[in-house]
Amino acid sequence: MIARLLWPAAFLFGFVVFFRRFLYRTRILKSYPVGIPVIVVGNLAVGGAGKTPLVLWLADFLKRNGRKPGIVSRGYGGSVSKGKEARAATIASDPAEVGDEPMLLARRSGCPVWVAADRVLAATTLRKENPEVDVILADDGLQHYALRRDLEICVVDAHGLGNGWLLPAGPLREPNSRLRSVDAVVHHGSSPSDGFHMTLQGENLANLANATEVRPLKSFAGQKVHAVAGIGDPNRFFLQLARAGLKITPHPFPDHHAFRAEDLAFGDAAPVVMTEKDAVKCKRIAQAHHWVFAVDAAPDPAFGRWLLEKLSGSKAA
Numbered sequence: 310m311i312a313r314l315l316w317p318a319a320f321l322f323g324f325v326v327f328f329r330r331f332l333y334r335t336r337i338l339k340s341y342p343v344g345i346p347v348i349v350v351g352n353l354a355v356g357g358a359g360k361t362p363l364v365l366w367l368a369d370f371l372k373r374n375g376r377k378p379g380i381v382s383r384g385y386g387g388s389v390s391k392g393k394e395a396r397a398a399t400i401a402s403d404p405a406e407v408g409d410e411p412m413l414l415a416r417r418s419g420c421p422v423w424v425a426a427d428r429v430l431a432a433t434t435l436r437k438e439n440p441e442v443d444v445i446l447a448d449d450g451l452q453h454y455a456l457r458r459d460l461e462i463c464v465v466d467a468h469g470l471g472n473g474w475l476l477p478a479g480p481l482r483e484p485n486s487r488l489r490s491v492d493a494v495v496h497h498g499s500s501p502s503d504g505f506h507m508t509l510q511g512e513n514l515a516n517l518a519n520a521t522e523v524r525p526l527k528s529f530a531g532q533k534v535h536a537v538a539g540i541g542d543p544n545r546f547f548l549q550l551a552r553a554g555l556k557i558t559p560h561p562f563p564d565h566h567a568f569r570a571e572d573l574a575f576g577d578a579a580p581v582v583m584t585e586k587d588a589v590k591c592k593r594i595a596q597a598h599h600w601v602f603a604v605d606a607a608p609d610p611a612f613g614r615w616l617l618e619k620l621s622g623s624k625a626a
Contacts, residue, residue, distance in 0.1 A: 312478040321348060326475070326483055332455040340457040343432045346444045346625045347352035347458045348616075351451025352488055354480040356564065357541025357553060358466040359497040361410050361586070362509055362606035364448045368418040370613055371444060376620075379442035381431035381456075383449060384408030384424035384564030395425035395434040404590045412589040420446075425614075428456040437619035444620070451491075452482055459623045461491040464507075466542065467498030493615065495608060499543070505615075507608040509549070517588055517599035526602065529582075530554030534600075535575050537583040546584055550602070555582070562587075570594040 332338040348367065352358040364380060371378045384390040384398070387408035396402075398411035399422075407424045415422040423441040425431035428450050436442060447453075451461060465488075471480040488494055494504035514529065516522035534555050538546040539562035547559045558579075562572070568591050573581055581599045583591060588601040 312472055314475055315478035316474070318441075322477070323475045323484065330454065330483075338454070340455055340626065341429045341433075342457040342626065343429070343445060343492060345436065345442065346460070346620055347432065347447060347456060348444065348460045348462065348624045349447040349450050349453075349456070349458045350462045350464065351447075351449050352464045352466075353451070353470070353483050353485065354465075354470055355476070355482060355541075356480065357545075358464040359495075359507065359509060359606065360464050361413060361448055362604060362609065363462070363464055363495060363497075363507065364414065364446050365417050366606040366608065367446055367616070368420050370422075370616070371446075372536040374617060377441050377443045378418075378420050378446055379435045379444075380411075380414050380418060380420050380422045380448060381428055381435060381448045381450075382408065382411045382414065382422065382424050383426055383428065383431075383453075384411050384446070385449075386567070387411070387424065389424050390426050392426065393430075395423055395430045397438070398422040398424050400464055405419075405567065408588050409586050413586050414448060416589070417585075428453045432456060459625055460493070460619055462493045462495060463488060463491040464495050464497055465499075465504075466496075466545070468542070488554075492619065493612070495612065501524055505609045505612040507606055507612075509604040510607050511549070511602055511604035514582060514600040514602055516597070517583075517591060517595040517601050518597050524600075526550075526553050526555075529580065532580065533558065533578045534582050535560055535573075537573065537581055537587060538562065539568065539587050540564055540584055546602075549583060549604075559581075566590075568594070573599065 364610045384407050398407040398415045404412045411424045423431045423435040475481045478543045497507045536557040541564050543561035
């Protein structure tokens, strides 16, 4: 019912989306190349879909195949995303400045990561400061058309495209017809006949206060734990822990939530298990019973073969 009431606003939003894309396609609005291949990983629906784990997989896959990737991001949740500067995200950065996802990308990928609201500025600055980089991965930014891209990869999670309506009547930032124009669709958590399939896999928990302490996830089976998630789809994280046999008490928080010590105080000594994305913001308040569940993207083997073939034929390669 609410969606129907919001249909006029969604229609207006759709007109703006169509007109903006038309301006870029007719080159009335300019898009800017950066001289090396750019791979954009994004989605149509608001919220998390597994983009960041896939970017990490891409970075590792490209390095194993002789490439030197760099990563750009807007850095949602950080102050840089609201300004006009570009800044490197490193393991020593403050997530309040560069955002939680860039911090995770920097720690896990070992690649140079640059953050700016303007992805073109982030990409050009990254190239200037890291001339060895020969391919850029854009975490999100499917709708940031000012950055010219060689490949577009759209991630669709198990929820699909919701009711199929544009914002604010539905979850879509662009109409579902946009899927026909991207280079690849990666389905996370479902196995449709088209595109590629991807799962998120994890086996261990690492202690947030002492990273050298690692325990198998299955060792927590049957145990009561507090599950904390400030991501786009907290239920996905909760279900993954529950399937492993953990007796979870779920604690969902808004995406990109800035955690405080009191957010993790639940009145008992039960383990607190959180996502990697949340952990980068909780390191300063870590306690011995705080644990991090790391996951890795596992796409179809055919996806890697497809990527190398496409890159070899890229004009900017």
